[in-house]
Structure formats: C-alpha cells, structure tokens
Amino acid sequence: xxxxxxxxxxxxxxxxxxxxxxxxxxxxxxxxxxxxxxxxxxxxxxxxxxxxxxxxxxxxxxxxxxxxxxxxxxxxxxxxxxxxxxxxxxxxxxxxxxxxxxxxxxxxxxxxxxxx
Amino acid sequence: xxxxxxxxxxxxxxxxxxxxxxxxxxxxxxxxxxxxxxxxxxxxxxxxxxxxxxxxxxxxxxxxxxxxxxxxxxxxxxxxxxxxxxxxxxxxxxxxxxxxxxxxxxxxxx
Numbered sequence: 001x002x003x004x005x006x007x008x009x010x011x012x013x014x015x016x017x018x019x020x021x022x023x024x025x026x027x028x029x030x031x032x033x034x035x036x037x038x039x040x041x042x043x044x045x046x047x048x049x050x051x052x053x054x055x056x057x058x059x060x061x062x063x064x065x066x067x068x069x070x071x072x073x074x075x076x077x078x079x080x081x082x083x084x085x086x087x088x089x090x091x092x093x094x095x096x097x098x099x100x101x102x103x104x105x106x107x108x109x110x111x112x113x114x115x116x
Numbered sequence: 117x118x119x120x121x122x123x124x125x126x127x128x129x130x131x132x133x134x135x136x137x138x139x140x141x142x143x144x145x146x147x148x149x150x151x152x153x154x155x156x157x158x159x160x161x162x163x164x165x166x167x168x169x170x171x172x173x174x175x176x177x178x179x180x181x182x183x184x185x186x187x188x189x190x191x192x193x194x195x196x197x198x199x200x201x202x203x204x205x206x207x208x209x210x211x212x213x214x215x216x217x218x219x220x221x222x223x224x225x226x
Contacts, residue, residue: 035216038125040218041219042120042203042215042216042217042219043160043203043216043217045167045214088157090159090160104150104162104165105162105214107159107160107161108159109159109160110158110159112157
C-alpha cells in the first residue's frame with residue numbers, strides 16, 4: 001500500500017535534548033513538508049523540500065533542522081533551541097507539478113511530541 | 117488579518133441537518149482551494165478540492181467565490197460520522213505556500 005509513515009507516534013523529550021522524527025513515503029512524490037499543529041491553530045509550515053538534497057525554511061523553522069538525502073525520507077530534528085516544542089507534528093508529501101503549491105498534500109499519521 | 121479565516125465553531129447540529137461552513141482568504145492571487153477533514157488527534161485528509169464552477173460529492177458541496185474571496189462547504193443530511201474538524205486550505209503559486217485555516221469543529225448529535 002502506498003502512503004506516508006511517521007514514527008514514533010508519541011515521543012517524550014527532556015528539556016535540552018535533540019530528537020528526530022521520522023517521515024517516509026512510498027508515493028514517489030517529489031515534494032515533502034513538515035508542519036506543526038498546536039491546539040486551536042492551523043498547521044504551520046516548518047520546512048519543505050521540493051527535490052532531493054534541497055530544502056527550504058517555512059514560517060517557523062527556528063529550532064528545527066531537516067535533511068533530504070533520499071526521495072522517500074524527510075526526517076525532522078527538533079533541537080534544544082526550539083523553546084516550545086510540545087506539539088503535534090505532521091509530515092506531508094505531494095507530487096511536483098509545474099512548481100506550484102497547488103497539489104493535494106497527503107499526510108502521515110503524525111507524531112505527538114511532549115517535552116517533560 | 118489572517119491569510120485564511122474560518123469560524124472556529126463549534127457547530128452543534130442534529131442528525132439530518134444541513135450545515136454550511138465559510139472560509140475567507142486574503143490573497144487574491146490564490147490558485148487552489150481545498151477542504152480537508154481532520155478527526156480528533158488524527159491527520160488531515162482531503163475531503164474535496166474546490167473549483168470555480170463549484171463541485172459536489174454526494175452530500176458535500178463546495179463553492180468558490182473569487183470576487184468575494186471566500187469558499188464554502190455545505191453538508192446535507194448530516195451523519196454522526198461527519199463529526200470532525202473541517203480545514204479550509206488555500207494554495208498560492210510561486211512556491212510552496214499552502215495556508216491552512218484553523219478549522220471549524222462540527223458535532224453531529226443523534
């Protein structure tokens with residue numbers, strides 16, 4: 001079955017620790033995204049990648065880092081520099097079409113990160 | 117002003133009711149429009165795309181009014197299973213700038 005997987009589903013982190021959230025897709029999509037969702041708020045874009053070995057900052061990139069070494073994988077690291085990391089993190093992918101952000105995005109099941 | 121605004125609700129309706137959600141967007145150059153559904157503590161899933169001519173999928177009808185810059189979603193004959201948060205999503209050209217509204221919460225009660 002084609003889809004997007006994220007792991008772990010729940011993650012607990014102590015203050016000062018870096019953690020990495022996994023995102024894998026087998027949809028053969030070129031573009032991948034990371035969003036953060038806080039209660040009562042819309043999704044906010046952290047980073048996105050259009051092609052392998054290239055990625056761009058979104059609206060709230062501070063305290064986060066990503067890599068895109070393979071088309072299928074787009075891991076997100078939440079660093080200790082992120083002051084309020086407790087949130088629901090969603091990874092998404094979409095096909096690349098004419099360079100526009102007009103394509104449907106398909107989401108993984110998300111990772112809930114809690115800082116203790 | 118937020119780029120995409122939705123009434124947060126919640127909307128509490130009985131089964132069988134018709135309910136309508138509206139969404140406004142600020143960028144007149146926006147090119148693509150979607151409604152997503154998000155169940156509690158789950159990921160958003162595409163409900164339907166929204167076209168200028170309007171489109172219908174069973175009990176769901178989406179409309180786009182470019183002149184007034186709003187999008188609507190109409191749900192007829194509401195079911196208990198329609199209870200969820202509905203996200204209005206707007207995409208712009210020139211980059212990966214997809215804006216998600218905060219969502220409208222719907223509760224359908226027996």
